[in-house]
Amino acid sequence: MNKAFYEWFSPKMQFYVFIMVLFIFYCLIPLGNYFLNDGDIYFLKLSLLSCVSMLFLFIGFKLANLIKLNKKAIRSIKITHFIACIFIVFLFFVFLIVVTAKSIPLIDAFRSYNVDQLVESRGNFLKARQGYERILLYANGILTTSFLPYIIILTFVNNLRYKWLFLLIPYFYSFIFLEKAFFLKFILPFLSYCSVFYFKKNYRIYFWVGIISIPFMIYTNTVLSGFGSDNKITVVPKDFVSTFFFLGSTSFLKFMLPFLLCCSVFYFKKNCRIYFWVGILSIPLIIYANTMFSGFAKDRKITVVTQHSASISDNSGLSLANETVLSGLRALFINPNCQQLFYSARFSKCANDGRLTFIIWRLFAVPIFTATDSIKLFETKYQNQYFWGRTSFVLSTLFNQKRLKFEHEVFKSQWGDDSTRTASANSVYIVEQYVNFGWFGVIMSSIFIGYIFGALKDSQDVALSSLMIIFSYSILLGGFLSTLFSGGYLLLFICLYFIKFNVFQENDLYNNSVRAKALQRGI
Structure with missing residues (x-):
């Protein structure tokens, strides 16, 4: 098994x-x-x-x-020195990014910004930097896409004392600019690592918590960022838990996935199994919260063309009727125009009808x-x-x-x-x-x-x-x-x-793992 x-x-x-x-x-x-x-x-x-x-x-x-x-x-080089060096550089650049930013997209989402304002805020946060500030953009990409996920896994492989801190800080950093899939850079490698030691109870827990939390995080970030809605986004968290879930979309996965993969390697250890499943279960919850609070794909009705309805044509060639109205996924299966334009940017004019439809269209x-x-x-x-x-x-x-x-x-x-x-x-x-x-x-x-x-x-x-x-x-x-x-x-x-x-300070633990046995068989 x-x-x-x-x-x-x-x-x-x-x-x-x-x-x-x-x-x-x-x-x-x-x-x-x-x-x-x-x-x-x-x-x-x-x-x-x-x-x-x-x-x-x-x-x-x-x-x-x-x-x-x-x-x-x-x-x-000592592994601890390598990890500390990369993480300190990451913290330094995060500090510079936040301090020099014109605004923080996460904070703007709580200020009832509309979609256009949020898009501008997200662009100005990092991508629109000019001159020497462009270094921050490329440093962010290099660190969060490869080096940071790698050292996060190393902290779990070597069972360092503050391994969870190395995962959680980048994880929460991924929330502040409301990028829907940014968190996947951390959660996906962690899931892969947890799978290696899946036979450990803790890592099994981390794995499934991470798996389950992914769709919720994507959904939440989609809503928070404002896509699919022309209305203002009003976010009023009622308690600490709701505030936490309104922080991002899928950007946290950059940290979570490597962590879950790490847990899977040492899954036979009780704590690692717990971490694994907690991480798995948290992913969909966080995605859901991030999407909901981002304002993207806010529930809206769409129109369906009928033979007897008056229609309005736009420059895309799509006729939008005024009489028959459907909401949710029904329009995708009933409206021929929606089906024909599904693999087109014009589909957004046909089906601004809800978060779930928007996410399905965005993913597939x-x-x-x-x-x-x-x-x-x-x-x-x-x-x-x-x-x-x-x-x-x-x-x-x-x-x-x-x-x-x-x-x-x-x-x-x-x-x-x-x-x-x-x-x-x-x-x-x-x-x-x-x-x-x-x-x-x-x-x-x-x-x-x-x-x-x-x-x-x-x-x-x-x-x-x-x-x-x-x-x-x-x-x-x-x-x-x-x-x-x-x-x-x-x-x-x-x-x-x-x-x-x-890399492996716990050689005895590793040699007894599924990964080592698999390597001996040439998997």
Whole structure:
């Protein structure tokens, strides 16, 4: 039972899950939408890109068995010094971000700000920084996407005294700017870690608490941030508990997931099992609270076109009727216009009908049509002229090229320009690589990603293996170049390749774990 449970969260299984998600969301669904729902040709092209990518992902995964990297440590560092250094740097940058911010989005949500005001507040908090303050934006990305989740897992692997403090501080930090999925960077790796030691009671508890809390956190952050509502957001918490749940969306997962993964490694320890399930159960509660208080997807009715109703046409070509009114998910299944426009930004004009519908559309439709819209914009506006890395800040700076904010152009084509000019529509890594380097970029990036998964399947670094779940999440939704550079993964891989420290101080405990036995069998 425990062995089978761990195998579902092993690096090898995470690779297969990654392939499955890529196949379903970016190959199967676009293909079905093209043939069954009269989708445009760009859905078919996205499916083709995904098929080619999956083929070379498997090639890269198998290539890791032939080409093995031997770690070349040139310096030895105490694990506690490494953890303390990263965490102090994180606290320093958080202090600078908060002190220099024009406003705090979380506080603005309690001031009855409308959606536009909240969007502007969120943009000004970090993304709209100019000059030297841009350093804060990239430091935040590097620390919270790779280094911070990694050291959080290390604190649990080495059973440090203040391990919970290392998890909770970043976890609560993720609430203040109301980003719906930011918390996933912490909760997903923690869940993966907890699964390794799932046979420990405490880690089982942490795991399931974290799992259950995720949808609630997403829902809460969606509501708090104001998406899906044109009305003012009034938040009046009645007690401390309600105040706590109104703090964020999914940003806390950046800290929670690595923590849960860590708990799963030492699941056979009673305390770790408790931590695991508490974390699992807390995720949906926090997501729900964050979404509800953010003001996004506030309950509204939508109109359904009928044959005898007077209709109003907008520039999207969608006719909105005035007579028949439905609310909730019913409109999605009854209204043909809603069904046809589900994989389109225009669906927001058809179904501003509730939090649940908004979240379903945001999770299962937006990533797909954002990818197709990116391909369409690339072919129509830029005439298939490859960008050669200009969409990346690092590569454009390195080769002295003007950076092209392609993600912002995609967002602008979908929703119009925003007041802060910081909004962006990020798409899956295969699209990012295609618009930059063509089919060659799709092939090489897929081989590299597959090789990383293959190299880590035999790794004894539980913290790094646990981090692969958020690495997968980042490249599926945020691009390959941005994950490597802005997310700090390239820097983290280089550091771990040349730096040696004792990751496992509890060797006896670890050697008796499912992870060690699994490695001996070559899982």
